[in-house]
Amino acid sequence: MEKSHLSEGSVDRGSTRPTPGVPGEELLVLSNRQPYRHSDDDGDGITVDAPAGGLTAGLDAVMRQVNGTWIAWGDGDADAAVVDDDGRVTVPPGESDGQYTLERLWLTDEQVDNYYYGFSNRVLWPICHSALTNVDGNARFWDHYQGVNERFADAVVDSADPRSVVWFHDYHLGLAAEMVQDRIPEGVFCIHTWHIPWPSWDVFRACPHGREVLRGMLGNDLVGFHVPRYCDNFLRCVSAALPGAHVDWENRRVVHEQSVTTVRAFPMGVPADDINRQAKHPGAETFWRDFSDTHGIDDDTKVGVGVDRLDYTKGIPQRIEALERLWESSSQWRESFTYVQVGTESRSQIDAYSQYQQRVEDAVESVNERFGTDDWQPIVYTTDYLADEALYALYRFADVAIVSPIRDGMNLVCQEYVAAQQDDDGVLVLSDQAGAHDELHEWVMSINPHDTTAFKETVDEALAMPREERRPRMDALRRHVATNDISTWIRTIFATVDALREPTPKDQHHASV
Incomplete structure (x- = not known):
């Protein structure tokens, strides 16, 4: 698990609304990342990392x-020190x-290198983000991806009963549902939520073992993506392959x-109410005063912010290039506009990521040397690391x-920004490549x-936008984000699961075709 300050908001345990269709003790959630992690505190005892936020905290609730x-x-x-024999x-x-029960699976370093850093993040991740030049089709990756998915499938077989709902998460477990279908009791309902883009067939057909991945996904009763166009891409891939x-x-x-x-x-949404409460907490105001004093940001300075994992899909170098063009062509923003970039190191064991992280650092240094005073x-x-x-x-x-x-399945940072607003006067500049x-x-x-050029001009327009235009935009965004939060x-x-669990005569006819 990569510790990150991209927490996407912690969930207020008392605010989660009752969820229709949740099957009680019959719910099994499976993910690569665990909700709680036990660590040895340098011999002083065992500490527990709780869910940082977003999906993990929402499901924990x-x-x-x-x-x-x-x-x-x-x-x-210290995970192994606190579990029972199972x-x-x-x-x-x-x-x-x-x-509730957390069941841990143990993976060897070789499995992590090949299943996680290998097939998951050097094959599926770049293909789903249309970054084909970063694909590495090492045969060991696929062998271990199958093996680890088999481990998760075995755990389902051991735990499921005839009314279980089994919910798989993300691209790490693309084969598991098919693996369990012939071995689990009749009546088990499998869901898979794919949290990154699903590409077009023209891109996906480059995926080694892509047909096996598609068959694995079709082992589910329900497959969920974040936006309709990913659904359509998936269906086109199924039709073609x-x-x-x-x-x-x-x-x-x-x-x-x-x-x-x-x-x-x-x-997917964010815990909007909780984010808004934390954003107006006195501790948040204290942090901002200290941060702005440290970096010479006075009350008259316009401030921009970007918060990203240091991943080649996030478009940070392109963003910095646009900002450089802004300060180059619009001298009024020199010494009157400061951009804050928060970055989280990610998957540095993979060369494409470590090179990207260096590229970002070099770009920042170049701009600051050119325009800084x-x-x-x-x-x-x-x-x-930044606390919430x-x-x-x-x-x-x-x-x-x-x-x-440059490609993103959904992107929750933009929703967090909206949820944190207090006076409806912020402006969101958003890539049309984000879900x-x-x-x-x-x-x-x-x-x-x-x-x-257009990117630079849009940032210029956003900075100069009058308050009477900013406020209705942000007011509408806040209402949308609050209504469509993570609880929704x-x-x-689960309302969809509830509707699908009892097949109609038409469904039974299709299944028999």
Whole structure:
């Protein structure tokens, strides 16, 4: 697990609304990342890292309601010390109610290198983000990806009962559902939420073992993506790669080998109310005063913010190039506009990532050397860990947020920025390549991250936008983000499960075709 300050907000345990269709103790969640990790505190005892936020914290809140089982890779150095003989531990620790079972799977270094850093992040990740030059088709990667997916499938077989709902998460577990279908009791319902883009067939056909991945995904009863166009891409890939599959385009369903898979879009949200509360906490204001004093940002300075993992899909060098062009061509923003870039190191064991991180550092240094003065630094760049209040303070006090991935499944940073606003006066500059753009495009300043001139002009316009235009835009964004928060996302998914679990005569007819 990579510790990150890109927390996407912690969930208020008391604010999670009841979720229709959640199957109580029959809910099994499977993910590469675990919700709690136990660590040895330098011999002083064992500490526990709780969910930082976003999906993990949102699902943790549900699991605490229903007492289900969460199965994940145990990557903490003290994880094995606290589990029973079956690799299980009750979480969260030290609480008398609202607990559930965390079952840990143990992976060798070789498995992690090949399943996680290999096939997951050197094959599926670049292909799904249309970065084909970063694909590495090492045969060992596929062998271990199959093996680890088999481990997760075995854990499902050991834990499932005839009314279980089994919820797989993300691209690490693309084969597991098919592996369990012939071995689990009849009646088990499998869901897979794919949290990154699904590419077009022209891109996906470059995937080694792509047909096997598609068949693995069709082992699910329900497959969810964040936006409809990823659903359509997936269905086109199924149609092109699997001649025996029948695609029902009208209902977004696939009949394959006597089973029916429904494909749906579920746009993910953030814990908006919790983010807003933390952004206006006195601790957030204190952080901002100290931060702005340290970096020479006075009350008259316009502030921009970007918060990203240091991943080649996030478009940070393109963003810095656009900002450089802005300071070059619009002298009024020199010494009056400061951009804050928060970066989180990610997957540095992979050359493409370590090279990218160096590229970002070099770009920042070049701009600061070119335009910086004794009293002003154009780009404040930090890779320091930031607590939630600090992160939300940056969002709250930034006049402009720039979210410019070259490809992104959804992107929650843009929603966090909106949720942290207090006076409806921030402006969101958002790449049209982010899934969130499909939902928010009406009220944001849209950019193509590769069009440097237009990108620069859009940031210029955002900085100069009058308050009477900023406020209605942000007001609409805040209402949308608050209405479509992470609780709504989870409720919608389980309402869909509830509707699909009892097949109609038409479904039974299709399954028998």
